[in-house]
Amino acid sequence: MHTSLVARICHARRCSTESRSDSALLPDDDAEKGLELNEQTLSVRLERVAAHVPAEARLADIGSDHAYLPVALIRRGAIEAAVAGEVALTPFHAAERSVRESDLGQRISVRLADGLAAIEAGDAITAISICGMGGERIRDILESGKARLSGQERLILQPNGGEQPLRQWLMDNGYRILCEEVLWENHFAYEIIVAERSGPMMYSAEELYFGPLQMQARNPAFLAKWQRLLRLKQQTLADFAQAKQAVPEEKVQKVARQTQWIIELLA
Numbered sequence: 001m002h003t004s005l006v007a008r009i010c011h012a013r014r015c016s017t018e019s020r021s022d023s024a025l026l027p028d029d030d031a032e033k034g035l036e037l038n039e040q041t042l043s044v045r046l047e048r049v050a051a052h053v054p055a056e057a058r059l060a061d062i063g064s065d066h067a068y069l070p071v072a073l074i075r076r077g078a079i080e081a082a083v084a085g086e087v088a089l090t091p092f093h094a095a096e097r098s099v100r101e102s103d104l105g106q107r108i109s110v111r112l113a114d115g116l117a118a119i120e121a122g123d124a125i126t127a128i129s130i131c132g133m134g135g136e137r138i139r140d141i142l143e144s145g146k147a148r149l150s151g152q153e154r155l156i157l158q159p160n161g162g163e164q165p166l167r168q169w170l171m172d173n174g175y176r177i178l179c180e181e182v183l184w185e186n187h188f189a190y191e192i193i194v195a196e197r198s199g200p201m202m203y204s205a206e207e208l209y210f211g212p213l214q215m216q217a218r219n220p221a222f223l224a225k226w227q228r229l230l231r232l233k234q235q236t237l238a239d240f241a242q243a244k245q246a247v248p249e250e251k252v253q254k255v256a257r258q259t260q261w262i263i264e265l266l267a
């Protein structure tokens, strides 16, 4: 049995539903394996991702692993069609097996491809999910696959850390964050970021760090994440002060600035 605490903040009109220190908040890839999850029983995390996929979407799930998300959504009649993209052979075969065993080969195309290269022009994709990997990797997938984005798709992103560089990419590329969510599952904090291209956007450094909507709403799951991170940042600063070899001043300043932002956020 697993517990979760969810804080969801959506842009009401447009959203249909809704260094050492950071790594302690992150799951390893095995974190969900004991839960007997499959295409019928999604993790709380993937259930929340599913809730942001628009009805009748044509979904590209990039880094799909077992293709649990697209298979569950098609079985529920929630989406029209899907592409499950995988770069690695073992999860690609697992995705093929899930789709075959669910008899959904007509609705879900499983493709061995790097990032957005899984998307073909004729797919007419309307939503892209990229979940369960670092924010920097998600950013790199979006950046290198830019040519495959029509600009009409909803992005549903679930980074495991690295949210700040991912939000920076969204801002730099004219995406508006429509919805943000922090959820806890098995003692790990997960974020979901939903965005659509809207034209030029400007977020402050703090908004990119914390999430512009989360910062305003200050829900319990979000505050709990930053309370934990504050303790870790403070420990990191104490470790820097005790370090035998001097830590580069720039690195110390960066952690000190982030710590101060968190203190102000929680004040």
Ligand SMILES: C[S@@+](CC[C@H](N)C(=O)[O-])C[C@H]1O[C@@H](n2cnc3c(N)ncnc32)[C@H](O)[C@@H]1O
Pocket (backbone or CB within 6 Å): 029, 046, 062, 063, 064, 065, 066, 085, 086, 087, 088, 091, 113, 114, 115, 116, 130, 131, 132, 133, 137, 141
């Ligand atoms: C931890 S799993 C997450 C699976 C699923 N999306 C989820 O959230 O439960 C990350 C998957 O992303 C795949 N992956 C990583 N980089 C990728 C890329 N550039 N293109 C496609 N798949 C990628 C990995 O092979 C792995 O199967």
